[in-house]
Amino acid sequence: MTNKTKHSKLYHQGRHTGYVGMAAITLIGGMGVTPVVLAEELVTEQIETAVKHDSVDDNSTEESVQSSVQSNDNLTENNLNFNLEDDAQSRIIAPTTNIAKQKAKDKDSRFGTASYQFTNLDFTYEDDGATVTGFSEHFLNNPNFDLTNWDGVLVFPKDVMTNVTAIGEYAFYDAYYTIVPKLISKLDLSGLANLKTIKEGAFINNVITEVNFSGLSKLETIGFRGFSGNTLSEVDLSPLTKLSDMGIEGFSYNFNLQKVTFPKSNIITMIPEWTFNYAQLLTTIDLSVLPNLESIGEGAFSAAPIAELDISSLSKLNYIGDGAFSNSYFSPSLKKIIVGNNPDLEMGEDSFSAVVKGSEVLPIDSTALETAEKVRDFINKAPHNLFTGKNLWYIxxxxxxxxxxxxxxxxxxxxxxxxxxxxxxxxxxxxxxxxxxxxxxxxxxxxxxxxxxxxxxxxxxxxxxxYIRSKAPKFTVYYVDENDIQIAPLQTLEDVPESVLDLTPQSIDGYDYKNLFGSNAVSKSLRAVPDLSWQPADELAKTKINYGDNNGRSYKFVYSLKTIPADNNNPDKAGGNGSNTPASTTPTPGKLPSSGGGTIPAKKPSTSGDTTPTKKPSVTTPVALPGSGGTPTTTRTNGANRVVNTTNTIGTNRNSAATANQATRLPKSGNTANRMLPILGTAVLVGILGLYGLRKKRK
The missing domain is CATH 3.10.20 (Ubiquitin-like (UB roll))
Incomplete structure (x- = not known):
C-alpha cells in the first residue's frame, strides 16, 4: 500500500468519525430541549386552570357573603336574645351574631364621626339615684344631636355624678337598634370616682375596644359577664386597688384580648370561672402581683394561648380548676410551668389538657421538687393527654x-x-x-x-x-545577608491581634541594613503557615502594624557587610598587614581576590619579622536559611564563645564573617596552567570530520 493510499484512507476514516460525533451531539441536544418545552407548556396550562378556579371561587365566596348578610338581616330582636343560663358554648353565639348584624347594616363603618359630651341628664337612675340604669330620653331624643352619626364613645362626666356607686344590671347591654342606633366603641369610667359595683351584664355585647378604669380606687366588684362579648385588646385593672371580684365570665369572649394587667393586691384571692375565656391572643400573664391568690377557677384562661405559666410566687395557691389552662388540641401552646412549694395544690381533671407534648415543669429550688413532680405526673396522666415516651413532661x-x-x-x-x-x-x-x-x-x-x-x-x-484570647496568625522575622545567610537569630512571633509589630530594622554589628522583604501570605486562617515567597516591602520599614492586620506575614531583613579600609600602620586591626584573618589556601602571588579582608600574599612585602600564621582560628560558617533562613548557632572566634543578641544591637565577628565568605569564593584573577582544553578541542574536531566522511560514503 502506497503512502498516498494510506493517507487517503485515514483521511476518509477521520471524516466519517467526525460526522458520527456531530450527529450524536445534535441528538443529545434535542433530547435535552424537548422536556423543557413540554414543562413550560404544562405550567402554562396549570396556571390558566388555576385562574379559572380562582374566578369560580371568588364568585361563590361573594354569593356566600351576600347570603349570610341577608340571613342576618332577617333576624329579629328575639333571635338576638339568649338564655344567660346556657352552657359556655352557647354564650358565644349572641355577641357574634350581634356584631355580624351590625357589620351587615354598617358595611363601611360601624361608627359615626360625631362625639357627644355627656351630662348627668343623659342617664336614668334607680330611685336612690346611686345606680345608673341606662340612657335617658335627654340623650336618645336630643334635637340638637344626630344619634345616627354618634362615634360610640361613652364618657361619664366628672364631678357631677359623685353620688353614683353602681351601674345596674344590663344597663348598656345590646344597645344596637333597641335603645340607640350605635354600639358603644370606647368607654371611660374615670368620672365615676365613687363607683363600687359594675353589675351583671352591664356592658355585655357591645364592641368596646378600650375601657378606662383610672381613678376607680373604690371599685370592688365586676359582675357576671360585666364586659363579656366585646372587642377589648387590653384590660388594665391596675388602678382597681380595692377590687376583690372580677366576675364569672367578667371579660370572656373578647377574642382580641392580648394583655391583662392585674392590680398589686392582697385582696384578690381568686380568679373566677371563665373570667378570660377565649382570650385568643393572650400569650402571657403575670400572677406574681396576687400573693394571696388561692384558686384559679374552672376555664379561667381556657383557649388562651399562654406559653409559659409562673405560679412559683403563689405560696397560698391550692386549687386550679378543670380546664383552667386548657387549649385547643389543634394548637397547643403551654410548654413550661414554673412552680414553687405548694404541697397542698389540687388540680381539676383537665386543668392542663391540650398542652405541648414533651415539655417541662421547673421547680424554683429543691423545696419545690415535690410540687413539680405532682404537676408533671398530673399532666402526663390527664385523660385528654395520656403522654408516654418522648411526649412525657419532665422535671x-x-x-x-x-x-x-x-x-x-x-x-x-x-x-x-x-x-x-x-x-x-x-x-x-x-x-x-x-x-x-x-x-x-x-x-x-x-x-x-x-x-x-x-x-x-x-x-x-x-x-x-x-475562654482563651484568640491569637493572630504566627509569623517569623529573619535577619540575613545578601547571600541569604542567616546572621542573627530568627524571631517567631504569636500574640493577640491587638499586639503591635515594630518593623524598624535592628542594628547588627558589622552590617548595614539594606532591604526589607515580606512573605506572600496566602491564607487568612488563624492557623495558616505563611508562604515564604518573598516580595519587596521596603515601604513598611520603620512602621508599625497590628498582629491581626499583619495576618501571618513573615519578614526578612537583608543586610550588607560593612567594608573596612586597610590600615598598614596598625597591624592589629582587621585589614592591615598584620591581619588575624587566616590566609587563603590557594594564594596567587601579586594578586588580591575581589573581596579583601585577610588574604596573605605568597611572599612577605618586608623582613620586619612578621610571621605567617601556621594555624587558622576556629571559625563556624553561618548556617544558610532553609528556603529563606536557618537556625543560628553560637559563633566561636579565637576560642571565645559569643551569643548573638536579637534586641537593639545584634552582634557578630566581622573578621570571621569575611573569612567565611572568602573561603567559599574563587578569585577573579591569577594564572593557572590548564592542558585539558587543547585535548578536548582536538577530540571534537576528529569526531566532526569522521561523521562527514561517513555521510559521503553512504551517498
Whole structure:
C-alpha cells in the first residue's frame, strides 16, 4: 500500500468519525430541549386552570357573603336574645351574631364621626339615684344631636355624678337598634370616682375596644359577664386597688384580648370561672402581683394561648380548676410551668389538657421538687393527654453560665465592646452541657466548673466556661545577608491581634541594613503557615502594624557587610598587614581576590619579622536559611564563645564573617596552567570530520 493510499484512507476514516460525533451531539441536544418545552407548556396550562378556579371561587365566596348578610338581616330582636343560663358554648353565639348584624347594616363603618359630651341628664337612675340604669330620653331624643352619626364613645362626666356607686344590671347591654342606633366603641369610667359595683351584664355585647378604669380606687366588684362579648385588646385593672371580684365570665369572649394587667393586691384571692375565656391572643400573664391568690377557677384562661405559666410566687395557691389552662388540641401552646412549694395544690381533671407534648415543669429550688413532680405526673396522666415516651413532661434543671478568661477574670464584654449577659439555661435533668456561646476575640471555651459528669444533674447549678484570647496568625522575622545567610537569630512571633509589630530594622554589628522583604501570605486562617515567597516591602520599614492586620506575614531583613579600609600602620586591626584573618589556601602571588579582608600574599612585602600564621582560628560558617533562613548557632572566634543578641544591637565577628565568605569564593584573577582544553578541542574536531566522511560514503 502506497503512502498516498494510506493517507487517503485515514483521511476518509477521520471524516466519517467526525460526522458520527456531530450527529450524536445534535441528538443529545434535542433530547435535552424537548422536556423543557413540554414543562413550560404544562405550567402554562396549570396556571390558566388555576385562574379559572380562582374566578369560580371568588364568585361563590361573594354569593356566600351576600347570603349570610341577608340571613342576618332577617333576624329579629328575639333571635338576638339568649338564655344567660346556657352552657359556655352557647354564650358565644349572641355577641357574634350581634356584631355580624351590625357589620351587615354598617358595611363601611360601624361608627359615626360625631362625639357627644355627656351630662348627668343623659342617664336614668334607680330611685336612690346611686345606680345608673341606662340612657335617658335627654340623650336618645336630643334635637340638637344626630344619634345616627354618634362615634360610640361613652364618657361619664366628672364631678357631677359623685353620688353614683353602681351601674345596674344590663344597663348598656345590646344597645344596637333597641335603645340607640350605635354600639358603644370606647368607654371611660374615670368620672365615676365613687363607683363600687359594675353589675351583671352591664356592658355585655357591645364592641368596646378600650375601657378606662383610672381613678376607680373604690371599685370592688365586676359582675357576671360585666364586659363579656366585646372587642377589648387590653384590660388594665391596675388602678382597681380595692377590687376583690372580677366576675364569672367578667371579660370572656373578647377574642382580641392580648394583655391583662392585674392590680398589686392582697385582696384578690381568686380568679373566677371563665373570667378570660377565649382570650385568643393572650400569650402571657403575670400572677406574681396576687400573693394571696388561692384558686384559679374552672376555664379561667381556657383557649388562651399562654406559653409559659409562673405560679412559683403563689405560696397560698391550692386549687386550679378543670380546664383552667386548657387549649385547643389543634394548637397547643403551654410548654413550661414554673412552680414553687405548694404541697397542698389540687388540680381539676383537665386543668392542663391540650398542652405541648414533651415539655417541662421547673421547680424554683429543691423545696419545690415535690410540687413539680405532682404537676408533671398530673399532666402526663390527664385523660385528654395520656403522654408516654418522648411526649412525657419532665422535671427541668436550671443552670447559670459564667464566662472567665485565661486569668480567671470574668468576661463582661467581647473585644468589640459588646456586653455579655450570662445565659440562664433550663433543660431536662441529665442533659449534657452545651459548648457555651461564641465570644468575639476568644477561642472556643473549655468547661472548668459544673458537675463532674458534664451534665445538668442538679436542679440549680453554675457552669463556668474558660475562654482563651484568640491569637493572630504566627509569623517569623529573619535577619540575613545578601547571600541569604542567616546572621542573627530568627524571631517567631504569636500574640493577640491587638499586639503591635515594630518593623524598624535592628542594628547588627558589622552590617548595614539594606532591604526589607515580606512573605506572600496566602491564607487568612488563624492557623495558616505563611508562604515564604518573598516580595519587596521596603515601604513598611520603620512602621508599625497590628498582629491581626499583619495576618501571618513573615519578614526578612537583608543586610550588607560593612567594608573596612586597610590600615598598614596598625597591624592589629582587621585589614592591615598584620591581619588575624587566616590566609587563603590557594594564594596567587601579586594578586588580591575581589573581596579583601585577610588574604596573605605568597611572599612577605618586608623582613620586619612578621610571621605567617601556621594555624587558622576556629571559625563556624553561618548556617544558610532553609528556603529563606536557618537556625543560628553560637559563633566561636579565637576560642571565645559569643551569643548573638536579637534586641537593639545584634552582634557578630566581622573578621570571621569575611573569612567565611572568602573561603567559599574563587578569585577573579591569577594564572593557572590548564592542558585539558587543547585535548578536548582536538577530540571534537576528529569526531566532526569522521561523521562527514561517513555521510559521503553512504551517498
Amino acid at each position: 427541668a434543671a436550671t443552670a447559670t453560665q459564667k464566662y472567665v478568661d485565661q486569668n480567671d477574670n470574668v468576661i463582661t464584654q467581647d473585644i468589640n465592646g459588646v456586653p455579655l449577659t450570662p445565659a440562664k439555661i433550663t433543660t431536662k435533668v441529665g442533659t449534657t452541657y452545651d459548648n457555651g456561646p461564641t465570644i468575639a476575640g476568644y477561642d472556643e471555651p473549655e468547661i472548668v466548673g459544673g458537675s463532674t459528669t458534664g451534665t445538668y444533674d442538679a436542679l440549680t447549678q453554675e457552669v463556668t466556661y474558660k
